[in-house]
Amino acid sequence: MTACPFCTRIASGASVQTEGTAVAFPDGFPLNPGHTLVVPRRHVSDLFDLAPGEQADIWRLVAAVRERLLAEHRPDGFNIGLNVGAAGGQTMGHAHVHVIPRFQGDVPDPRGGVRWVISARAAYWKDRP
Numbered sequence: 001m002t003a004c005p006f007c008t009r010i011a012s013g014a015s016v017q018t019e020g021t022a023v024a025f026p027d028g029f030p031l032n033p034g035h036t037l038v039v040p041r042r043h044v045s046d047l048f049d050l051a052p053g054e055q056a057d058i059w060r061l062v063a064a065v066r067e068r069l070l071a072e073h074r075p076d077g078f079n080i081g082l083n084v085g086a087a088g089g090q091t092m093g094h095a096h097v098h099v100i101p102r103f104q105g106d107v108p109d110p111r112g113g114v115r116w117v118i119s120a121r122a123a124y125w126k127d128r129p
Contacts, residue, residue, distance in 0.1 A: 006039050006094040017068065019061035021054045027098065034073040034101040036065050039094060046084055047095040058097060065099045075101035079113055089117060 005028075009015075015023035021042065027035040038061045040047075040054050047055065066078060081098040083090040102110060115122040 004043055004094050006037075006092065006096065007043050010039065010041055017061060017064055019064060020057035022057040022061040024061055024065050024099075032075075032101050032103065032106060034069045034075070036069065036099045038062050038065060038097040038099060044095050045090070045093045047082060047097070048084065050095065062097055062099055069099065069101050073101050076104045077102040077110075081114060 009025055010023055015025045016036070017024040022038055022040055024036050024038045027037050038058055040050055040058060042050070042054065044050055047058065050058070062080060069075060069078075079098070079100040079102060081100065082096075084095075111125065112122040115124070
């Protein structure tokens with residue numbers, strides 16, 4: 001069995017921010033400059049299996065990461081993403097939240113944001129008069 005890359009990264013101390021039981025570090029395959037992962041120190045695959053205090057640390061750190069990214073990258077917006085389970089698109093077996101800075105023009109039409117995970121249903125506004 002291979003070691004969890006997130007656990008290895010946490011053990012190395014390579015985080016950029018921390019909050020209690022949560023750490024943050026840059027995404028290994030960033031979608032945009034500053035794309036950051038917020039991860040519980042404890043290896044749990046489903047964020048909702050964390051204790052309430054651990055979940056609170058995650059969300060406090062998401063807010064702190066957002067503030068840092070605003071200062072460092074000056075994005076025009078954000079996507080905050082969480083994939084739970086294989087059907088939800090989760091490919092890493094360690095719970096994590098994506099904090100993705102968004103910039104005007106990084107895609108031709110950003111409307112719908114996270115709705116694009118099911119692309120056939122994303123552009124709901126096209127079916128309206």
